[in-house]
Amino acid sequence: MIAEGQDFPVKLTSIHIDGATRTRPGFLQSATSNLLDSGNPNTQTFKGLLGEIHRTVNKLQAFDIFRPEIDLDVTATDAISRKIDGPVSLAAKIGVKERSRVTFTTGTEIGNLEGSGHIHGTFRNVLGGAETASFTASTGTRTKASYNALFTTPILASPNRLGFVEAFSRSRSNQHYASHDQQEQGVRAGLRFNFPDFRTTNELSYTLKNRSITSLASDASATVRAEASDSVLSALEYIYTVDTRDYPMLPSSGNLLRTTAQIAGWFTGVCHTKFEVDSQFSHTIRPHPQFPVTFTASARGGFLCPFPSHGITEPSHLADRFILGGPTNVRGFRDGGLGPRDGKDAIGGDFYTTLGASILFPIRKNDQGFPLRAMLWGNAGRLCAIDNGGWKAAAKELQNGLPSIAAGVGLVYGHPSARFELTFGVPVVARAGERLRKGFNLGVGIEFL
Numbered sequence: 001m002i003a004e005g006q007d008f009p010v011k012l013t014s015i016h017i018d019g020a021t022r023t024r025p026g027f028l029q030s031a032t033s034n035l036l037d038s039g040n041p042n043t044q045t046f047k048g049l050l051g052e053i054h055r056t057v058n059k060l061q062a063f064d065i066f067r068p069e070i071d072l073d074v075t076a077t078d079a080i081s082r083k084i085d086g087p088v089s090l091a092a093k094i095g096v097k098e099r100s101r102v103t104f105t106t107g108t109e110i111g112n113l114e115g116s117g118h119i120h121g122t123f124r125n126v127l128g129g130a131e132t133a134s135f136t137a138s139t140g141t142r143t144k145a146s147y148n149a150l151f152t153t154p155i156l157a158s159p160n161r162l163g164f165v166e167a168f169s170r171s172r173s174n175q176h177y178a179s180h181d182q183q184e185q186g187v188r189a190g191l192r193f194n195f196p197d198f199r200t201t202n203e204l205s206y207t208l209k210n211r212s213i214t215s216l217a218s219d220a221s222a223t224v225r226a227e228a229s230d231s232v233l234s235a236l237e238y239i240y241t242v243d244t245r246d247y248p249m250l251p252s253s254g255n256l257l258r259t260t261a262q263i264a265g266w267f268t269g270v271c272h273t274k275f276e277v278d279s280q281f282s283h284t285i286r287p288h289p290q291f292p293v294t295f296t297a298s299a300r301g302g303f304l305c306p307f308p309s310h311g312i313t314e315p316s317h318l319a320d321r322f323i324l325g326g327p328t329n330v331r332g333f334r335d336g337g338l339g340p341r342d343g344k345d346a347i348g349g350d351f352y353t354t355l356g357a358s359i360l361f362p363i364r365k366n367d368q369g370f371p372l373r374a375m376l377w378g379n380a381g382r383l384c385a386i387d388n389g390g391w392k393a394a395a396k397e398l399q400n401g402l403p404s405i406a407a408g409v410g411l412v413y414g415h416p417s418a419r420f421e422l423t424f425g426v427p428v429v430a431r432a433g434e435r436l437r438k439g440f441n442l443g444v445g446i447e448f449l
Contacts, residue, residue, distance in 0.1 A: 260276045
């Protein structure tokens with residue numbers, strides 16, 4: 001039948017899913033409803049039906065509640081003849097094995113002059129509809145304590161449409177660049193829509209959180225002391241992402257475009273618009289099977305613009321400003337090493353641009369399958385404040401002379417969950433007061449310039 005009857009007219013009369021003992025029948029019915037849709041042109045021939053069934057199996061796997069091994073059996077419910085006037089009735093049986101409902105993992109991270117450890121718990125299929133509840137607790141030398149609880153649920157039984165609610169509490173030390181600790185507690189809720197065919201994600205969320213600037217150092221600057229209080233952020237945020245990179249941690253081809261737009265000021269005193277764009281281009285400039293060479297270019301930028309509340313426009317808050325410098329953005333400079341300062345403290349900026357370029361190649365021939373690369377890199381960046389001169393003055397300041405520039409070499413390891421970099425860098429151009437970092441540096445993260 002597969003060889004000779006791919007164009008046979010067929011009709012799927014029933015679907016039976018074995019092994020889904022903890023999953024609601026109504027959820028499974030919604031997830032597989034496309035197979036029984038008589039108006040679906042993909043289910044009217046045997047070949048088309050098989051393709052649609054396989055897409056449904058992939059959909060079930062994407063919920064992450066079943067093990068990867070899913071059995072499929074399609075049988076005819078009546079006799080098949082070569083001389084068929086009407087569609088052949090078929091029945092499909094899908095055999096699944098549910099994943100463990102509860103998993104716990106622990107781990108440690110070292111990088112960016114910080115060491116930390118975490119414990120993570122995941123509870124799958126909480127209500128029988130592929131819902132997931134997770135909890136993460138971590139502590140470290142700079143992130144003193146971080147707790148995060150997240151609940152996600154599919155919308156209309158689709159793994160590409162998710163709703164989520166998150167509660168969090170974090171306490172982080174910023175003593176090394178701004179003489180204070182920052183604490184925040186809040187909730188976040190939103191919707192996420194994925195479009196796998198276009199490698200695109202849309203996310204709309206609302207965040208309500210309280211931020212506290214505490215534990216000031218004895219020599220903290222006047223700017224930091226003036227911000228030492230609580231503030232409430234109520235913000236609506238939209239994130240649009242297109243990511244066609246083949247391997248995000250160590251790309252050899254593809255592009256990334258991410259834009260983030262935030263409007264704050266709903267029922268609170270913190271009122272601003274905040275926008276960021278992050279882009280990356282990767283291309284293999286020497287596609288040699290034994291010694292490929294890859295070029296990657298990145299560009300980022302953003303602005304933070306306060307707007308009036310009750311007729312008064314307040315300056316941007318320290319907790320909202322951009323901080324620039326460090327091993328994951330502008331290498332060759334310390335954390336908070338670029339931009340406005342008050343004494344020894346980095347006080348952040350409202351307008352920034354960064355550029356990065358790197359060339360990566362294997363350590364030796366025939367090592368292209370191992371995710372370790374040597375790297376030549378160059379970074380540039382500029383961070384400015386929007387003061388009494390407004391936008392025109394800030395834009396003019398960005399163009400005033402060369403940006404801060406650093407260059408160097410390094411080793412890069414691309415793990416599936418994070419990227420590790422050991423770099424040696426030298427600042428080439430720097431402004432008075434900026435904090436440089438010459439020599440070796442270790443960086444661990446997901447996004448690098």
